[in-house]
Amino acid sequence: MTKKLSNQQNPISPDGKLTAKITKDNYKQYVFEKSPKSAHAKNMFWAFVIGGLICVIGQIFIEIYSLLGFSNADSSGLASATLVVITAILTGFGVFDQIGRFAGAGSTIPITGFANAVVAPALEFKAEGLIYGLGAKMFVVAGPVVVNGVFVSVIIALLTLLIGG
Amino acid sequence: MLLTFVKAFLVGGTICMIGQIVINFTHLTNGKILVIFLIAGAILQGLGLYQPLLEFAGAGASIPISGFGASLVKGAVEASERNGVIGAFLGGLQATALGVSVAIVFGYVVALLFTPKTKKM
Numbered sequence: 544m545t546k547k548l549s550n551q552q553n554p555i556s557p558d559g560k561l562t563a564k565i566t567k568d569n570y571k572q573y574v575f576e577k578s579p580k581s582a583h584a585k586n587m588f589w590a591f592v593i594g595g596l597i598c599v600i601g602q603i604f605i606e607i608y609s610l611l612g613f614s615n616a617d618s619s620g621l622a623s624a625t626l627v628v629i630t631a632i633l634t635g636f637g638v639f640d641q642i643g644r645f646a647g648a649g650s651t652i653p654i655t656g657f658a659n660a661v662v663a664p665a666l667e668f669k670a671e672g673l674i675y676g677l678g679a680k681m682f683v684v685a686g687p688v689v690v691n692g693v694f695v696s697v698i699i700a701l702l703t704l705l706i707g708g
Numbered sequence: 709m710l711l712t713f714v715k716a717f718l719v720g721g722t723i724c725m726i727g728q729i730v731i732n733f734t735h736l737t738n739g740k741i742l743v744i745f746l747i748a749g750a751i752l753q754g755l756g757l758y759q760p761l762l763e764f765a766g767a768g769a770s771i772p773i774s775g776f777g778a779s780l781v782k783g784a785v786e787a788s789e790r791n792g793v794i795g796a797f798l799g800g801l802q803a804t805a806l807g808v809s810v811a812i813v814f815g816y817v818v819a820l821l822f823t824p825k826t827k828k829m
Contacts (some may be wrong), residue, residue, distance in 0.1 A: 570716045583732050590746040594724025595717035601767030602716040610721035624810040631814035637825035648727030651738050653818035661811045691743050692780045699754035700796035
């Protein structure tokens with residue numbers, strides 16, 4: 544059974560013959576059929592376990608900072624910051640990529656994914672210089688996150704003011 | 709105490725699993741997934757739905773990127789209650805500045821100290 548990505552026909556028949564002109568859309572269908580069927584259940588399981596564990600580590604840091612006398616809000620912020628630091632170092636050693644390979648969304652959805660998105664391109668593009676390499680590429684993925692986040696949050700705050708919520 | 713960790717694990721794991729399901733079925737890139745979850749968290753916080761989750765699950769809701777979106781909105785809304793329009797523009801980044809600044813500074817240091825690893829396939 545071949546799954547459909549779009550309503551496009553695969554331009555290449557199973558015996559490797561070209562049956563239609565390759566376009567941008569039907570090529571996607573070809574790649575979709577060719578790519579190994581990712582084991583959905585396995586992916587989901589590891590995303591759940593690793594994502595859950597990262598949050599537990601975050602909770603451990605929250606408890607530690609609370610015990611040290613920080614307020615609840617500060618403890619939460621410090622715990623996130625601690626995970627960012629750990630991720631930065633693991634990314635430097637190339638370990639984070641290996642975790643991410645089987646954790647999938649389990650390591651990208653938590654703050655670790657944001658940190659990795661900042662550090663990895665900075666490291667990779669430092670050869671192009673500190674300004675247009677490291678400095679610019681650092682926010683190639685994190686930039687859209689911050690831009691969209693700030694935009695949406697300001698709009699929501701203004702709407703809340705307007706409605707008087 | 710133990711229950712806190714169980715709740716963090718279950719809620720954080722579930723949010724990540726939802727992300728993985730979206731990736732499996734849409735083949736979206738990581739950047740798009742991050743932005744979608746961030747905005748989802750921001751809107752849920754705006755509607756007052758994410759705050760109960762934060763209180764229930766702690767790090768399970770604050771560590772996922774949706775928690776980043778929620779704290780942007782929380783900061784902006786709370787500051788706007790004190791400072792009006794200025795607060796709405798000021799509060800979001802103020803509330804999240806710690807995480808972003810730490811990512812920038814440590815990202816910079818790590819990028820300078822380490823050499824890129826060749827990707828092993």
